Amino acid sequence: MIREPIAGPRAWTRSTIRESDWRIALPSSCLDEIERLARALERDPVPTCLLDPADYELHACRGLLDEVRRRLDEGPGVAVVDRIPIERLAGRPRIEAVFWLLAAMVGRPVVQTRDGEILVEVTDTGVRKRIGVRGYRTSVAQPPHVDNSFNHAPPDHVSLLCLRAAREGGASRFVSFCSVHNALLAEHPRLLERLYLPFHQDRQGDFWPDEPQTVFFPVFELRPDLRCRYTHFTIPAGYETAGVEMDEVTRAAFEMMTRVVQDPELCCEFTLRPGELQFVNNRWCGHGRTAYVDDPARKRLMLRLWHRDGGSRRYRG
Numbered sequence: 042m043i044r045e046p047i048a049g050p051r052a053w054t055r056s057t058i059r060e061s062d063w064r065i066a067l068p069s070s071c072l073d074e075i076e077r078l079a080r081a082l083e084r085d086p087v088p089t090c091l092l093d094p095a096d097y098e099l100h101a102c103r104g105l106l107d108e109v110r111r112r113l114d115e116g117p118g119v120a121v122v123d124r125i126p127i128e129r130l131a132g133r134p135r136i137e138a139v140f141w142l143l144a145a146m147v148g149r150p151v152v153q154t155r156d157g158e159i160l161v162e163v164t165d166t167g168v169r170k171r172i173g174v175r176g177y178r179t180s181v182a183q184p185p186h187v188d189n190s191f192n193h194a195p196p197d198h199v200s201l202l203c204l205r206a207a208r209e210g211g212a213s214r215f216v217s218f219c220s221v222h223n224a225l226l227a228e229h230p231r232l233l234e235r236l237y238l239p240f241h242q243d244r245q246g247d248f249w250p251d252e253p254q255t256v257f258f259p260v261f262e263l264r265p266d267l268r269c270r271y272t273h274f275t276i277p278a279g280y281e282t283a284g285v286e287m288d289e290v291t292r293a294a295f296e297m298m299t300r301v302v303q304d305p306e307l308c309c310e311f312t313l314r315p316g317e318l319q320f321v322n323n324r325w326c327g328h329g330r331t332a333y334v335d336d337p338a339r340k341r342l343m344l345r346l347w348h349r350d351g352g353s354r355r356y357r358g
């Protein structure tokens with residue numbers, strides 16, 4: 042357990058993070074490359090999951106995405122590229138291809154579901170949030186969390202391309218789990234100790250019939266630096282699925298974590314606009330969103346990739 046306050050650029054709060062720390066404008070050199078790339082893809086298409094940035098002239102974009110990766114790993118853990126001209130890319134196949142090629146320069150894309158999906162739509166499918174339904178298919182609020190906290194190998198980085206915003210709500214919200222850790226260490230050290238011990242988590246339907254429906258992982262781990270596996274929904278769902286009562290300290294630790302990750306003094310919030318690319322370090326930076334209401338004719342739509350450089354590309358890692 043870390044027993045000293047965490048310092049440095051990872052431990053930001055609402056009052057210390059500036060927009061220039063996470064927002065990166067797309068320079069005209071990158072814009073030119075992206076437009077040339079879209080024309081090349083239109084004339085000479087390649088299936089999206091076979092696209093390799095090394096096959097294209099993307100020198101300026103490579104510099105930009107190297108800077109994104111630096112901000113994810115050595116900076117605040119969140120970055121937004123402002124913005125890809127999706128309206129000029131001549132349709133969804135080119136948009137997906139450009140997203141794939143840019144995001145693949147941040148990290149290797151990996152499978153996101155047991156069924157082998159690698160490029161996922163984040164949109165409200167109309168299903169109700171319940172055990173077994175993953176949050177990206179609904180419009181409910183999601184407090185800052187880690188994607189795939191219930192898997193053996195969660196992605197290291199998560200990227201989103203906004204295609205359409207919601208009519209109301211759907212703001213992105215971020216928190217540094219290093220700052221959450223600092224707040225808990227200062228105010229609730231005993232509960233923080235409990236967060237270093239395992240919690241049951243429900244696997245949200247993404248497990249095989251010969252496997253258990255829950256996993257048992259700590260919320261905070263040192264591997265070798267701080268790594269977090271907090272998700273507000275999967276932990277109580279895990280206790281329910283496993284048929285285990287939370288004891289008093291377990292419940293208090295989970296509830297305090299849930300309160301602190303949503304502390305307005307710690308969170309940074311903004312609304313993604315169409316064409317903006319959002320990246321997050323999924324190891325120690327939480328991301329979430331407020332609930333949203335769609336225009337039924339133009340539903341909020343994001344494309345999502347998960348990235349992990351180690352292990353295999355398979356869902357189980």
Ligand SMILES: [Fe+2]
Pocket residue numbers: 186187188328329
């Ligand atoms: Fe998420």
